[in-house]
Amino acid sequence: MKSIFIALLLLAPLFLSAQIKSGPMLGYADMKEVLIWVQTKQAATVHIQYHEIGDQLIHKTDPIRTEKATAYIARIIADEVSMGKKYAYEVWVNNKKVSFDYPLEFQTQELWQYRKDPPAFSFIFGTCNYVNEEATDRPGRPYGGADEIYATMHAQKPDFMLWGGDNLYYREPDYTRTGMIHRNDHTRGAKSLQPLLANVHHYAIWDDHDYGPNDSDRSFPLKHTSLEMFKMYWGNPNLIFPNEGITGKFQWADVEFFLMDDRWNKAPNDLNDPNKDYWGQKQMNWLVDALLTSRASFKVIVNGGQVVSPAKVFENMANYEGERNQLFKELKNRNIPGVLFLTGDRHISDLNKLERPGTYPLYDLTVSPMTAGKADAVKLDYNETLVEGTLVQERAFSKIEVTGPLKDRTLNITLYNVKGDVLWTKAIKSTELK
Template sequence: MFRYFLPLLFFITPVSADSAPAGPMLGHVALRAANIWVQAPEPGKLTIKYWTQNNKDTQHTITAEINNGYGQSHTFKLNNLEPGTTYQYQLLFNGEPLNNAKTYSLTTQTLWQWRTDPPDFEIITGSCNFENEADYDRAGDPYGGQHEIFNKIATEDADMMLWLGDNWYYREVDYDAEQSLLYRVLRHKSYPHLQPIFQKFPNYATWDDHDYGPDNSTKSFVFKEQALNIFKHFWANPSYGMPDHPGVYTKVSFNDVDFFLLDNRYYRDHENKIDGPDKHYYGQKQLNWLQNQLLTSRAPFKFIVGGGQMLNNFHKYDGWDKYRHEREPFLQWLDDQKITGVMMLSGDKHHTELLKAERENAYPLYELTCSPLTAGTHIGALDQISQNPRLVKNTLVGERNYCKIAFSGPRKDRRLEIKVLGVNGQEYWRKQIKSSVLSYDQVN
């Protein structure tokens, strides 16, 4: 019962309605619905007004009573929208305009199915965002830096932002109490350089260890339930787990591409446990969910998204390869079921790389790892990392970076192009992959 009273113990200094709390943050945007996360300055009535662009006669209003739990945050769920339509919205607190009466906008997804080819679109993705706090950081040089990368991301003409985990970093002073976890997240959400990204793109997220709990944390983390509740309150994803099986895993369908965001922490055994059928990374229930989703999906690209790497066999720590009794049957299942278009997308590693796993009588599996945004890099270990036999030549990047993935082409000949971009937008590499390559039709 303690967790229900905890928000009363966590004091947050109120701010006036003329100042700017964190957000709003645009979350899941569908064909006829949208999620918008908002933070109120203090407990009270928070209102969102939204209307079709340049037509206030269509205005709708939703009001929510906000208490002091979870930093006075709330996710509005807009409905009865129309596909492919731009809407404007404003926020009010206790009847007064919030954020200097600023107007924000969102555009719903296009209803292209059975009508046209899918739209061309782009997503931005990355992981490992470390915001320095000198009193509680490690001794020595600050671990985080070059936060101007977010200024560059905010200028991108993209359609979605996908956060791959370690989206904030809990410190030693944070993960021994729920209210300390909450402090870290509230601090993270308030950074000015993140607000343009929160407001411009639909934001989706999965987690890894540092925005779940301690370094390399597992299902043994004593505040795992509280960490999940915090994550659910601060990201406006389409869903979270299943009613009888909690977690951050969900499916995001964006135009004609499916992203399956997985939870690699809530059910995870420690990697030092002897491998066997009772050692779990995702857990069988989550994998059953994923398998059913993949069987149902008709997307030309089906991204399995996780906080940690899945195909890397050439590293010491923290990956699905340490759980072979779980991983290998799943990979074999992909082949047995002839699931086309599968790619992996991950963060965590503090470098970016593209891995390619060749399979006998099956198309190769690719994994794009994109890391870090602002955390420290593994630039000193690149010589060793470059020896990985699955590494695609010239794709290893040891500098802070983000990735842009563009999808284009007619419905039956879709392709994607990956670009890896630096703090100032400089291009490190690009690669195109056609959906036809990720098909059993191409297998001899």
């Protein structure tokens, strides 16, 4: 009898872990609160216990009941935190601690303003994440692969990750609410992804495949269901237009990130009108106003498709030349410093640099894909904006480090392959973008 009891004790962590479907995942981190996302396999109560590393005082969140109607997801706010600290945390389901074979830690942002130079920090950026599922994948060679990239990214020890769209791929059976929940669950539940989710803060935008079908636009009939899914499964700190897409903004240290929606208002690609909507005027007006009022060292515009490249291929913004020209004109006329772009979609990676007479150049870093299929560059990609030596046609991700004093910050870009080999590096100084 005693041996049976000991065996049950040894197996207990496995039973408890089995209650978690995916997560925990860290959402946004601010100075006074942090979002933690957890999904259970069935209805349950979930709470988080946490303590500052080096301090034994335990903080406990109020329990949240997960329900089928919201895919058994708990979005938990840790609000008994101090600025600029690191915390160890635990997940409790039905008042029992869940065991994991990796540590769980989160952090809060530091109050540096008016006190000292901003802290150095790093983040990783990637797009196009496809997790294979035999029942719904197309026949032939699997499109996804190389999920060891998650461990390679985690090993870089970034402060946060920025997902640049096509973070999952909806497939033909998925275009109901039930189907969309299944696809989100299937991708989020990838076992190799879990340590990265649990210990790195995550922010996201979407592109076509995690909004709807390939090349989706404003006509997609399930766009509001897609938005519901995004709100359920991601932990961004805000949505500028709560019922009109995923546009948002966040700040880390002295850098601001403007999260754009290139689907909600986008006109069909086949519409023959150079002034057709891309972001739409409402979103465009918000962006240029927000950029003008920003005092960030770098103002990073994150978008699903390429912006700077003039190549009118696939879904590059160059195909929507009216809005692209308007954006560049507004940046110059309003004398907005520090702007650069992070983009994806293309299943190639490169850095584009647009020289602008009378003002600073615009950079656009494209990183794609992480685990989805690779693609070949096309002839028009080799144009005057392509920075020599940066076009890569293999699975990759980038690590971006921001360092230096406030008046002379440097943004260091490193592109890595799946194994963690360095493919190229580039340093951009804040003084160059003025």
